Amino acid sequence: MGKAFGSEPLGKTLYNGKRPRRRREWRGLRDTWYDYTRWLYYLFILGKFMMKPNNFKGFFRYRWMSNYLAVPDFMDRHTEGLRGTALRLAHEGIGLIIIDMTISLTDIFKADPEIGNDTELSKKMVVFDENMMSTLMGGFRNLKWVCYEVPAIYTSSFMCQDGVMHYVDKTQEYGVPGDVCPMPAAELGAALEDDLPKIGVCAIQCNTTCDGSLMGGGLMARSMGIPTFQLASPIRHRQESVQDYAADEIYNAIKFIEEQTGEKYDWDYLFENMDRFNQETKEFLEWLEINKSPYPQLLGATLGFYRYGEYMAAGGRSPIFLETSKKITALATKAYQNKEMACKEYRHRAILWGVQAAYYTAFPNWLMNCWGIVPINDMLCCVSTEMVSTTDKRQALLDLGYLYENMIMRSRSNGGYETGVEDLFRICEQMNVDMVIMYVHIGCKSMAGYHGLFEEEARKRGIHWIWVSHNLMVPLDGTRRDMRTEVNRYMRTILKEEPVDPSLEDFDDSLCW
Amino acid sequence: MKDLKHLYYFEKLLEESYNDLCRKGQEDGNIAIGHVCFQIPEPLLNLPGCFSTRLRAPRTGSIEMGTYYMSSTLCEACRAYLERAIEGGFNFLDCILAPDACAQMNRCVENIEHQNLINKETFFVTYADVPMKSDETALKHYVKQMRIRVLEPLNEHFGIDISDQALRMAVKEQNEISRLISAIGDYRKLECPKITGYEFAVFCLASYVCPKYLIKDKLKETLEELKTREPDPADKYRIRAVMVGSEIDDPEFIKLAEECGALIVADRFCFGSLPGRQEIELTEDEDALTQICRTYLQWGKCPRFFNQEKVMERREYVDYLAKEYQADGLIYEQIKFCDYWGYERAAAFHIMDEEYGYPVLSVDRPYAVRSSGQLRTRIQAFVERVEMKKLAAKKNGRAE
Known part of the structure; x- marks a missing residue:
């Protein structure tokens, strides 16, 4: 029990087979105090959020809102075992996402005809698809980007492991097969259940991650009741020949929004936002450089969550993200210079490839704490790091087109062997890793198609390859414990290793949030 | 027959x-x-x-x-x-x-x-x-x-002529095959069809997997033969159905449906003729490649086309086929694990029934279906349901 990493057996002290944790983690006086004050801050943010009448009504109107009761636990899960800078980086990064989410939900409920009924606000809102970048909205000074599928489904599932299973069930009752990806299935389920707000003046849908996502969006358009534009981003996005089409589609989407809202696209405003976006990208590249070293700092869930929020949702429009990014860089650089660790032992450096389980986003923390496997980079963070032009309109369209082709997940699930397989091993070499944790998302057809090729390539290069099965938002199909067992088996039977923290090897968290 | x-x-x-x-x-x-x-x-x-x-x-x-x-x-x-x-x-x-x-x-x-x-x-x-x-x-x-x-x-590797003229020749050849296949398929519209869904599927499928110039003569002869072919009586099959869905590259599935009493009068699936075996009309005022691509974009009925106009068009097209071929019901099928058709099939099951008024059977299936007792049972049950509906409608009509 103390300030050192791994000073207490987390499996025994935190988990008791029930929903709440046995007690808070003791991290030494300084870190515990910091962590506790941050934890109180989140409670304060949530309390403040609930004090607003619209939000209070929204809480009782939408079933998925109950998942947000687990926000404090969510933070505890993603800071488990962390100390010092690693703890602070997690709070800086993930904490901002929580604050951003409350702002977004406040706007949604205010505009919702069943709650705040602010029709003027609703008329300024453009609804975007799930997993779709908001970046092109950077040129509409007076419009609001909104994506209600994110708080309703995507982050809901992060907060509470079985939080969206009800919606998946509804989609299956409707007749959609159980083998499709649960994310679009849950979104469709929420639409079928009339559990999504009817807001916005128009909507942009996109062929984001996969075939299932595209189809779910198509059906959802029926229930939106507003004009929708389908932005078709090219699939073979590494081919030079598709870039003009990508840019043209961005242009068509902009024209559509202009027609529906009467707003004019403000290129200067876009360039201003893209300049910020570019600076954020530069900060991100710094973090990757640090992670290539023997003292990586921004790891696992911290890196993943923050990058998602910054790259996909904020899209350069929010100054606070750049400020936070700079703060993160400063913290990480200092920690690197001081040769600080993020867990007790660094035994293996790993890339997490495939899609993470939304119901177990704290899995990377477990990898570090239990086995000393350091998640150096995550497939979802391996997105475009190209700069967007801030001077030339056509070039900016081409750059935006490329960004949309390289949205999180899509950049790897689309594009073929080159992006899904070849790039992985190139990144392994760059990041100096010896292990790949390969998520087998049961409903994801894109990565599953490379199953044999992955194994053959890993074998050729002598990289440890651990398959970890899950079903994204349906924990029943592959529980958190099942996921851990797959790693445990490999570590024990193939590598003959003993865990860093044996109490974490097997414990029951099936009832936890 | x-x-x-x-x-x-x-x-x-x-x-x-x-x-x-x-x-x-x-x-x-x-x-x-x-x-x-x-x-x-x-x-x-x-x-x-x-x-x-x-x-x-x-x-x-x-x-x-x-x-x-x-x-x-x-x-x-x-x-x-x-x-x-x-x-x-x-x-x-x-x-x-x-x-x-x-x-x-x-x-x-x-x-x-x-x-x-x-x-x-x-x-x-x-x-x-x-x-x-x-x-x-x-x-x-x-x-x-x-x-x-x-x-x-094709040109770089094998020296194939890809000129506008060559494209027009290829279209001409395909049109010839399409005319034959369509003419053969039109016999399915008759009250007593002169060709079964299975037989048609065999001819149509051959046109996708064989060099076209080598099947032309036999298709011509088949068309001639059909002109005088004596059809089965109308009551041999209990219902007429449109088959809609993902790839069917084995006519055995059509045979299985027909053995259960559902005559497949229209083939709106990948490897089928609707669309795919219509004529491509070329004009001289535009290059052939653009016209061919435009035709295929218009024909395309795969659920991967996700703009709402196309989504609506797919349903309208099935409705049109059901009317044109006098179908009593629709069978929406998909090969298991197909995301596109998984959603399309589920939606069609509700929409084609509730908004268009067709009885719909929605099934997913393995690739090889020959011995699938489960599928047979599903189709038999569907046939009975549609048949009952037809009888009830007849009875009501008489009562009125």
């Missing part, structure tokens, strides 16, 4: 991927192009000096190797094709020109390529990015992709 003269011949052809006519096509000096999706217009693959054959895996047994490489949650058709490639069944191909239309078929082709399964030295694969919408922006992109991913590689 008396057996059609050439039915057995075509059935035998369909028993192999590398059938006798593909062999003959190559002996005649043509290049064999592997084709995996409707999204690459057939005339581009059937230019003078080459022919296309759409990949399929007839008489599939175990697909264990395909499953290892692509996992057990992917489309069985794709796994079966990969298995067939591993077995060497596609070694005759000179190239595969594939679109990246669905992730699963793309992975299948990528596995074929990266495992070096086809041992010809000159063999190559290209992947075209094909649009998911059908507007002018998409058309421009489509034309560009077809030029650089299909035509130019």
Whole structure:
């Protein structure tokens, strides 16, 4: 029990087979105090959020809102075992996402005809698809980007492991097969259940991650009741020949929004936002450089969550993200210079490839704490790091087109062997890793198609390859414990290793949030 | 009905991927192009000096190797094709020109390529990015992709003539086949159809997997034969149905449905004739490639087209077919694990029933269906349901 990493057996002290944790983690006086004050801050943010009448009504109107009761636990899960800078980086990064989410939900409920009924606000809102970048909205000074599928489904599932299973069930009752990806299935389920707000003046849908996502969006358009534009981003996005089409589609989407809202696209405003976006990208590249070293700092869930929020949702429009990014860089650089660790032992450096389980986003923390496997980079963070032009309109369209082709997940699930397989091993070499944790998302057809090729390539290069099965938002199909067992088996039977923290090897968290 | 003269011949052809006519096509000096999706217009693959054959895996047994490489949650058709490639069944191909239309078929082709399964030295694969919408922006992109991913590689690798004139010749040949297939298919519209869904599926499928110039004569003879063929009585089949859905590259599935009493009068599925076997109309005021691509964009009924106009068009088209072919019900089918048709089928089950008034059977199925008792039971139950409905309607009509 103390300030050192791994000073207490987390499996025994935190988990008791029930929903709440046995007690808070003791991290030494300084870190515990910091962590506790941050934890109180989140409670304060949530309390403040609930004090607003619209939000209070929204809480009782939408079933998925109950998942947000687990926000404090969510933070505890993603800071488990962390100390010092690693703890602070997690709070800086993930904490901002929580604050951003409350702002977004406040706007949604205010505009919702069943709650705040602010029709003027609703008329300024453009609804975007799930997993779709908001970046092109950077040129509409007076419009609001909104994506209600994110708080309703995507982050809901992060907060509470079985939080969206009800919606998946509804989609299956409707007749959609159980083998499709649960994310679009849950979104469709929420639409079928009339559990999504009817807001916005128009909507942009996109062929984001996969075939299932595209189809779910198509059906959802029926229930939106507003004009929708389908932005078709090219699939073979590494081919030079598709870039003009990508840019043209961005242009068509902009024209559509202009027609529906009467707003004019403000290129200067876009360039201003893209300049910020570019600076954020530069900060991100710094973090990757640090992670290539023997003292990586921004790891696992911290890196993943923050990058998602910054790259996909904020899209350069929010100054606070750049400020936070700079703060993160400063913290990480200092920690690197001081040769600080993020867990007790660094035994293996790993890339997490495939899609993470939304119901177990704290899995990377477990990898570090239990086995000393350091998640150096995550497939979802391996997105475009190209700069967007801030001077030339056509070039900016081409750059935006490329960004949309390289949205999180899509950049790897689309594009073929080159992006899904070849790039992985190139990144392994760059990041100096010896292990790949390969998520087998049961409903994801894109990565599953490379199953044999992955194994053959890993074998050729002598990289440890651990398959970890899950079903994204349906924990029943592959529980958190099942996921851990797959790693445990490999570590024990193939590598003959003993865990860093044996109490974490097997414990029951099936009832936890 | 008396057996059609050439039915057995075509059935035998369909028993192999590398059938006798593909062999003959190559002996005649043509290049064999592997084709995996409707999204690459057939005339581009059937230019003078080459022919296309759409990949399929007839008489599939175990697909264990395909499953290892692509996992057990992917489309069985794709796994079966990969298995067939591993077995060497596609070694005759000179190239595969594939679109990246669905992730699963793309992975299948990528596995074929990266495992070096086809041992010809000159063999190559290209992947075209094909649009998911059908507007002018998409058309421009489509034309560009077809030029650089299909035509130019054919010219560079094999010296195939890709001129406008050559394209027009290919269209002319395809139109000839399409006219024959459509004329044969029109006999399904009759009250007592002169051809069954199964028989038609055999002829139509052959037109996708054999060099077209080698089947022309037999199709012509079949058409002549149909003119005088004595049909079965109207009550031989209990209902008439439109088959809608994903790939059916084995007519046995149609046979199974017909054995259960559902005559398949229209084939709105991949490998079917609706659409795909209509004539491509070319004018002189625009280049042939653009016109061909525009036609295929308009024809495209795959659920991957996700703009709302196309979504509506798909339903309207099925409604049109059901009326035109006097169908009593719709069978929506998909090969298990197909994301596109998984959603499309589920939605159609509700929409085509509630908004268009058709009884709908919605089924997912394995790739090889021959011995599926489960499917048989589902179709039988559907036939009974539709039959009861017809009887009730008749009774009500009489009472009124």
